[in-house]
Every structure is written in structure tokens, then in C-alpha cells.
Amino acid sequence: EAGVTQxxxxxxxxxxQTVTLRCDPISGHDNLYWYRRVMGxxxxxxxxxxxxxxQDESGMPNNRFLAERTGGTYSTLKVQPxxxxxxxxxxxxxxxGAGSSYEQYFGPGTRLTVT
Amino acid sequence: SQQGExxxxxxxxxxxxxxxxxxxxxxxINNLQWYRQNSGRGLVHLILIRSNEREKHSGRLRVTxxxxxxxxxxxxxxxxxxxxxxxxxATVLNxxxxxLVFGTGTRLLVSP
Numbered sequence: 001e002a003g004v005t006q007x008x009x010x011x012x013x014x015x016x017q018t019v020t021l022r023c024d025p026i027s028g029h030d031n032l033y034w035y036r037r038v039m040g041x042x043x044x045x046x047x048x049x050x051x052x053x054x055q056d057e058s059g060m061p062n063n064r065f066l067a068e069r070t071g072g073t074y075s076t077l078k079v080q081p082x083x084x085x086x087x088x089x090x091x092x093x094x095x096x097g098a099g100s101s102y103e104q105y106f107g108p109g110t111r112l113t114v115t
Numbered sequence: 116s117q118q119g120e121x122x123x124x125x126x127x128x129x130x131x132x133x134x135x136x137x138x139x140x141x142x143x144i145n146n147l148q149w150y151r152q153n154s155g156r157g158l159v160h161l162i163l164i165r166s167n168e169r170e171k172h173s174g175r176l177r178v179t180x181x182x183x184x185x186x187x188x189x190x191x192x193x194x195x196x197x198x199x200x201x202x203x204x205a206t207v208l209n210x211x212x213x214x215l216v217f218g219t220g221t222r223l224l225v226s227p
Contacts, residue, residue: 004157033214043158043203045214056212091157095213104215106150106158 002026004107006092012113018080021110025074025094031055032075033095033104034067038088046090049075082114121204121218129226134191136221138204139184145207147180148215149189152201161189161202166209194225 005024013019025032034046046065047057051072060067064083069075079086089111093104121138128134138147146165150158164171164180164187171178177190191198201222205215 031213035215035217042219043205043215043217045216048212048214056214058212059214093158102213103148103160103163104213105160108155108157 004092004094004105006090006107006110008110009108010111010113012115013082014115015084016081018078019082019112021077021079021090021092021112023075023077023092023107025092026096026105029094029096029105030072031095031097031102031104032069033093034075034077035059035091035093036088037091038085041088043091046077079112082112084114087112087114121202121221123221124219125222125224127224127226128194130194130196132194132225134194134198134223134225136189136202136204136223138187138189138218140187140204140206140216140218141185143209144182145209147178147187148205148207149176149178149187150203150205150217152203152220154200158203191223194223196225196227199223199225 007022030051032049035043037043045059048055049069052069066078089109091109093106095102095104148163149161152158162173162178164178175192180187201220203220204218
């Protein structure tokens with residue numbers, strides 16, 4: 001069974017440009033999460049989808065970030081316009097169940113560098 | 116402020132030795148989980164301990180949880196070079212939401 005996949009693995013863009021990150025969860029997982037780790041800081045939650053609906057978006061830093069999950073399958077996270085402080089590693093995770101005891105399976109992350 | 120703080124930040128040991136990492140948190144939790152991240156890879160789930168549990172084992176891993184002290188420890192016994200990685204604790208709070216709140220991590224280096 002394929003794990004969580006993310007694309008691209010690396011992205012280098014200039015300040016002011018737009019970048020779209022993609023996450024494909026494990027097939028059948030209704031729950032999809034985005035996290036990010038900026039340099040030297042802890043991994044922080046961004047948002048949680050249940051199917052196509054946003055269950056919790058309390059971690060989204062500002063309105064330059066837009067997450068979608070049309071059809072409840074893959075998800076995209078768009079940053080527009082990108083700022084220097086957006087640099088970091090963006091992780092996606094998925095889980096099968098709705099309870100807090102379900103393991104979240106993480107993808108390898110997308111390393112975003114904004115110059 | 117951070118929910119999870121870990122110490123030490125870095126740990127260097129020899130193969131065969133035991134490694135202990137500690138995690139402290141601030142608010143009431145539903146469960147606490149430990150993850151490992153190898154360089155350039157994603158996070159791998161190691162073990163989950165619920166708030167009503169005190170100790171859990173999985174292979175060479177032993178996790179303890181002390182809710183009165185709001186702390187947890189991860190013990191890796193008989194370490195191997197392949198255990199070299201960053202280790203993170205993550206808590207799920209009693210808010211009904213499932214988001215993980217991560218600590219800053221411990222970088223473990225196991226030398227042959």
C-alpha cells in the first residue's frame with residue numbers, strides 16, 4: 001500500500017511568487033492534515049480536513065495560505081504571495097479514523113525555500 | 116508557548132547503550148505520541164500512550180507517562196546506528212480536535 005506522497009519534494013521560489021504544494025493521502029483515509037516546520041522551530045499544525053471539509057484551520061498563519069481538498073482525495077496548499085518567513089518543510093499526514101487515537105501517517109514533506 | 120518541550124536537544128551515545136529522551140507538556144492531554152524522523156524523510160509513528168496509561172513497550176522502545184508531572188520519557192534500549200534520527204513527542208489535547216502538538220525534538224546520534 002502506498003504511503004502519503006507529497007509533491008514537489010523541494011521548491012525554491014522568489015519572494016512574491018506563488019507556490020502550490022500537493023499531498024496525496026493514503027487511499028481511503030478521510031482525515032488529512034497539514035503541518036510545517038520553519039527553521040529551528042517546532043513542527044506546527046496548520047489545518048485538518050475531514051473528506052473535503054475543513055475540520056480545524058486554527059493553525060493557518062494568514063490569508064496568504066489557501067488549502068483545498070476538492071473531492072475529498074488529494075489536497076493542495078497554495079502560498080500566495082510567498083514571503084521569506086514561509087520557508088520551511090511542509091508535511092502532510094493522513095489518518096483513517098476520526099478519533100484522537102488514530103495514528104497519523106506522514107509524508108516525506110516538501111522543503112520550501114523562499115529567496 | 117510550546118505545548119511540548121524535549122530534553123536533551125541532542126544526545127550522542129555508542130551502539131549498545133540506552134538512550135533516554137524526555138518530553139514535558141503544559142495542558143491536559145488525550146494521548147501522547149512519539150515520532151522519529153530520519154534525515155530528509157517524513158515522520159514515522161513509534162508509539163502512542165493514552166492519558167490513563169503509565170507505561171508502554173514496543174520492541175526496544177519503552178515509553179512512560181506521568182500526567183501529574185505532565186511529562187513523558189522515551190527509552191531506546193540497546194541502541195543501534197540505525198536509531199540515529201530526530202525524535203519528537205506530540206500530544207493530542209482534550210479539545211476534541213485531533214491535531215498533534217509537537218515538541219522541538221531530540222537529535223540522537225548513535226555511533227558504531
